[in-house]
Structure formats: C-alpha cells, structure tokens
Amino acid sequence: MLDLRVHFLEADGAAADRAAPVDVIVERRPGETIPELGLSGACYRRGLVTVTLDPDNPNFAASLANGELRKTLTHELHHSFRHAMCGYGFRLGEVLVTEGLADAFDAEINGGDGNRWNHAIPAEDWLGVIEQAELELWADAYNHSAWFFGWSSHGNPLPRWAGYSIGYHLVKAYLAANPDARPSQMTGTPAPEVIGQAWAHLKIRMTAEA
Template identity: 45%
Template sequence: MDAWTLHWLEASGSLAELRSDLIGEFDAAYKTVSRLIPPPRLDVLIQRLPGETIPEMGLLGRAYRSTIFSMTLDPDNPNLLPSLRTGTLHRQIVHEVHHCLRIAGPGYGWTLGEALVSEGLAGQFVRHLLGKRPRALGERRYPRRSSSFPGRPEDP
C-alpha cells in the first residue's frame, strides 16, 4: 500500500482489536484497484464512532476531497464483523476510492442528480473490479406493490 497512508484516530476509542483485519482489508482493496489503475495517493482516516455508521454494515465511508477519505467503524454494531468477513468493507473502500478519483476530475457534484450519478458510478466501479454489488443497501427492502391497486402496475 505504497500510495495509501492509514491514520488511526483514537480520541473516540481504539480499534486495536481490529487493526490487523482492517489493514488486511485495505491492502486487499489497494491490490484490487491496482489491477485497473495505479492507486491514487490517499490519506485514510480510520475512526471508531459508535452509532455513527450505516446500521446494516457497522461502517461508513466518506470522501472529503481527492486525497482524503474516512472510514468510520462501530465495533458495538453486530453487523461490523460480518462486514469484515464478507467483503463489505473491501467494497466500501473501493467505492470511496472512486469518489476520490471523481473529485480529482469532474467533481462529486452539487445537486441531487449529480450526487446520484456519482454514487452510481462508484457502484459500477466496484462491480467492474469485484463483480459484485457495491453494498446491500441497494437491495429492495419493500414488498412489491400489488397489482390490485387500480392504475398501479407491479414493479418490475
């Protein structure tokens, strides 16, 4: 991981018990990105913030600019360990790297439409590199609408 520097923010709590697993996931993501392009030079802020993550994953990524993104983890969330074991963290890292690349070029965007495009492109970057959906949050969570409602066809 020559181009990425991991910064462990510990004021809100240590991640020592997960550090080797996290380094392994960042190393794997670095290798994944390097199969397509030279990985960009990045500083990655890694922090523990209970209750401040996506509940279904126990983690949250955020790109700040072309050279910095953060990965927030909640070890108290029961979904964090499965996210480490199933590749969810790996996918999220690749997703955030794409955001940094996009910020370095045309930018993330200022409108809802531009943000939707950026999120979709990051998801496709993950899919291209890993052959998988970027994250479980893209799955349907609601039952299909019934065709018994007049004028409302069932979702495809």
C-alpha cells in the same frame, strides 16, 4: 491534561509524479456507522477518504468477514478520483451519477451486483420515485438526506437509500448501452452524458418490472 495528537495528511502535498495519492483515515465512532454493517465511509474532497468503524456493532464481525470494508474503501476511492476530475456534484442528477458510478466501480472490482442500498426501492414504487427524481434532477438545490438516507424533518415519502438505488441502476443502464465503458474509466464522465443516454432506458426497464 490535554492529550494533543497531530497527524499530517500527505496526499495533497505528494510529488506530481505520484499517481492519485490518497490519505485514508480510519476512525472508531460507536453508533455512527451504517447499522446493518457496523462501518461506513466518506469522501468530501480529492485525496482524503475516511472509514468509520464500530466494533461493538453486532454486525461488524460479519461485515469484515464478508469483505464489506474492502467494498466500502473501493466505493470511497472512486469518489476521491472523481473529486479530482469533475467533483462530486451539487445537483441531484450529478450526485445520482457519482454515487451510481462508485457502487458500479465496487461491482467491477469486487464482483457481485451492488449492495443492499442499490436494491432498496420496492418494485411498485419505482415509477413514482423516478418521476419525482425527474422533477429535481437539475434543480439548484435538493434534499440530499431525503434522497439518500430517508431523513426528513417534514416527513419523507422516499424509500431509504432511494438515491443509491436510482444511481446504481442508472449507471447499469448506461453500461448496457455502452459495452466498452467501465466505471473505473468514468471518473471524469459528465453526469448529463450518463443521464442523457440512460435515463429513458432506466425508466422503461424498472417500471416494466413493477
């Protein structure tokens, strides 16, 4: 017997005087979250955020206690706001900035210095990874799974979460050069502006620490 359940999403049809309405969908999908957390998030367009939970994951309870659900929602909300302003991005450079801003927004709201995926590149690998990214920043296509998740059907030399690490430290370099800037105020800041001002500083700082 068919069990049909219809859920109406309301954010896109909200009145114009309501500021940045967002629908948040919470779903349970065992085995389809970040293994280290037991939860994950996604935002593919403005006004809609999805949070995925796996209560059976052995790390799930600790994640809830540590505020990971709040951090995930904060990250995805920044994506939603940026989708409404300038989009997620289609090129590697654009996506590095979008993801870096979302994680920097999490740090702005919730404190701390990012997440484990923002510190995933070994010091000795930074130069090679940054130089590889430079070659692909504005290419018409890039391998998102390889850069951000370490997935590649052809073998992948990139560290897992490399894109998240580059993006986060890139935005940190931009914020250091622009002390009055805040990720919460940068939902519409173009990626070329961030990369133009911060890339050289990022490369010098991170390779110097190697």
